[in-house]
Amino acid sequence: xxxxxxxxxxxxxxxxxxxxxxxxxxxxxxxxxxxxxxxxxxxxxxxxxxxxxxxxxxxxxxxxxxxxxxxxxxxxxxxxxxxxxxxxxxxxxxxxxxxxxxxxxxxxxxxxxxxxxxxxxxxxxxxxxxxxxxxxxxxxxxxxxxxxxxxxxxxxxxxxxxxxxxxxxxxxxxxxxxxxxxxxxxxxxxxxxxxxxxxxxxxxxxxxxxxxxxxxxxxxxxxxxxxxxxxxxxxxxxxxxxxxxxxxxxxxxxxxxxxxxxxxxxxxxxxxxxxxxxxxxxxxxxxxxxxxxxxxxxxxxxxxxxxxxxxxxxxxxxxxxxxxxxxxxxxxxxxx
Amino acid sequence: xxxxxxxxxxxxxxxxxxxxxxxxxxxxxxxxxxxxxxxxxxxxxxxxxxxxxxxxxxxxxxxxxxxxxxxxxxxxxxxxxxxxxxxxxxxxxxxxxxxxxxxxxxxxxxx
Numbered sequence: 001x002x003x004x005x006x007x008x009x010x011x012x013x014x015x016x017x018x019x020x021x022x023x024x025x026x027x028x029x030x031x032x033x034x035x036x037x038x039x040x041x042x043x044x045x046x047x048x049x050x051x052x053x054x055x056x057x058x059x060x061x062x063x064x065x066x067x068x069x070x071x072x073x074x075x076x077x078x079x080x081x082x083x084x085x086x087x088x089x090x091x092x093x094x095x096x097x098x099x100x101x102x103x104x105x106x107x108x109x110x111x112x113x114x115x116x117x118x119x120x121x122x123x124x125x126x127x128x129x130x131x132x133x134x135x136x137x138x139x140x141x142x143x144x145x146x147x148x149x150x151x152x153x154x155x156x157x158x159x160x161x162x163x164x165x166x167x168x169x170x171x172x173x174x175x176x177x178x179x180x181x182x183x184x185x186x187x188x189x190x191x192x193x194x195x196x197x198x199x200x201x202x203x204x205x206x207x208x209x210x211x212x213x214x215x216x217x218x219x220x221x222x223x224x225x226x227x228x229x230x231x232x233x234x235x236x237x238x239x240x241x242x243x244x245x246x247x248x249x250x251x252x253x254x255x256x257x258x259x260x261x262x263x264x265x266x267x268x269x270x271x272x273x274x275x276x277x278x279x280x281x282x283x284x285x286x287x288x289x290x291x292x293x294x295x296x297x298x299x300x301x302x303x304x305x306x307x308x309x310x311x312x313x314x315x316x317x318x319x320x321x322x323x324x325x326x327x328x329x330x331x332x333x334x335x336x
Numbered sequence: 337x338x339x340x341x342x343x344x345x346x347x348x349x350x351x352x353x354x355x356x357x358x359x360x361x362x363x364x365x366x367x368x369x370x371x372x373x374x375x376x377x378x379x380x381x382x383x384x385x386x387x388x389x390x391x392x393x394x395x396x397x398x399x400x401x402x403x404x405x406x407x408x409x410x411x412x413x414x415x416x417x418x419x420x421x422x423x424x425x426x427x428x429x430x431x432x433x434x435x436x437x438x439x440x441x442x443x444x445x446x447x
Contacts, residue, residue, distance in 0.1 A: 157394040204398060206430065225430035247431035251401055255431075275394060325393070 003040045011050045016058065041088055043081035048074045104161065111168050116305075117143035121336040122212070124149075125304030127312055128274075128328040136163035137274045137326040140171065142181060148214055150181050153226065153330060154207035155274045157248070166203060170195070184209040184222035188246065188257040192224065195250035205249040208272055217264045217334060222257040224249045227275045230293065232300075234267030239293045242270065264334045269304070271296065274328040296331075304331035339363040341370040350381045356388030359396030368399050375403050379411040387418030397430055404436055415439065 014033055018026040037047060052070040055062065116126050128137050142150040154170060156163035173194040174187070181187055187209050195205055208229060210221040225248035230239045246257045264270065273292075295314055299307040308329050315327065339357035346352070351374050359367060374382055382403070386392075400416065407414045415437040419427070427433040 155394070157398045204401060206394075225432070227429060245431060245434075247435065248397075248401070251405070251432070252435065 003036055004042075007037070007042070008050060008053065012054045012057065015051070015054050019058075041084075043084050045074050045077040045081045048077050101161075104164075108164050108168065112138055112140075112171055114140045117141050117149055119143065119149060119214070121334065122149065122214070123304045123333045123335050124330070125306070125308040125332075126328075126330045127305075127308045128326070129312065130326045136167065137328040138167045138171065139272075139328055139330055140174065144182070146214060148182060149212045149332075151210045151212070151272065151330065151332070152187075152207060153272045153274065153328060154205055155226070155326070155328075157204040157206070162203065166205065169198060170205060170207075182211050183259070184211055184220055185257040185259040188222050188224045188249070189255070192247075192249045192255055192257075193253055196253040204251060206275075207249055208244070210270070210272070212264070212270075212332065219262045219264055219270060220259055221262070222246055222259050224257060227273060229273060230269075230271040230289075230296075231262055232269035232271065232296070234265060234269075239271075239296070241289075242272075266334055266336060268334050270330075270332040272330040272332075274326060304333050307331055339366055341367060343374075344385070349379065350383070352383045352385065354385045354388065358391040359389060359399065360391065360393045361395045364395045364399050367396075368402070371399070371403055372406070375406040375412070375414075376410065380407065381413045381415065382407055383415045383417060385418045386416055386423060387420075389420070389423060392423055392426060394426075397426060397432070400436075401432065404432075413437065417441065 010033060014026060014029045017023075017029065034047075048070065052067070052074070055070075056067070116124050124141070126139060126141075128139055130137070136156040138152075138154045138156075140152045144150065152174065154167070156166045170191060173191055174181075177187065177190055188207060191205075191207065205224070206226040207224045208221065208226040209223075210219055212219050221242070221244055223244035223246045225246060228244065229242040231242045232239050242262065244258070244260045247255045262270075292311075295311050296307060299310050302310070308331055311329060312327060339355065339359060342354045342356075344352050344354050353371070353374070355367065357363065371382075371384075374380065384400075389396075400414075404414050416427075417439045418441070419438060424433070424438070427436065427438050432438075
């Protein structure tokens, strides 16, 4: 039977019981009743009504002033009833938003989906985890046959849904320039014009774009204001900054981007990341780049995907499993 | 996580603001709200003293780029002073140090 239909009876039961025993159990029964009433969206004034009719049934001889007092209480509770109904409709709207967000985030995943290429001689590990539902970080691989592997890593300044939508735009702009994709400085120059024209004045994108030539193992790269990656030299056993200068995308439409080169030997690694990795805040302050290097050093003999996964777990632990920023880390290692 | 923005000096064509605290996704809207009205005035030199800013993330960078573009469009000038090494690095990495007037020293400081 529906709660509403047996509500009167139930309430009288609880009330009678408490009048007789004033026990903890009957108080507990009252709590359960109120939980059920909330669940069935019973407004507060209806509860007052319940009390009034229950009392009329149990103690019909009370003086008329008592009944009048219930009417006043009813009147006063009506406003609370309105507030309650408003709250109910907000909850419903919020549920709708939540559903839409879930759909949006899965659409984003599909739109921005990229697969990590399998390449003989070059091991690649990549991981991107959003702090909130939608990811403002983005990475993308394009494997151009025997010639090269192109890698892009980007971060939208600004978070949440607008940032995520902006990333989708970038991805489509990138897909539409296959003819340049072997030239990092041309890719960034062209994306810069797209972003400058299309994006809100306070939204910017940082991006690193690299083209790894498979024949001669040369990395060509350019950066648009992106957090510098690392280059691990096996021979020197040292981590060097993969320094490249360039302005954020979307600030100045006439900016040009310089192209840099790095020779990659067997055992060397290219480490790319979003600022969510280096801007990771902990109780003691920030993770310094050196700390990150020491983390990588701990796992240096593992395959890149495992290193990436382990570092994410370590950084997550340092932040008490509450990511503050989107996290993206890519490691490419030449193995032969 | 908090921020204060105080106008420390104001003449017809120059405004000096002292910003203190953290600039991140939570405080950036407040900062923008305080600074935007200044940037949309006639050609103006806005000097922002960041020496008391102990944290800034990329959202903060977004605020200053927006401000820089707004002021420049009106024929004015934005100068950032008193940047810590960490803040300076943010402007260096993003390439903004090359196009914006950034000075780690606080010159002509008014207490």
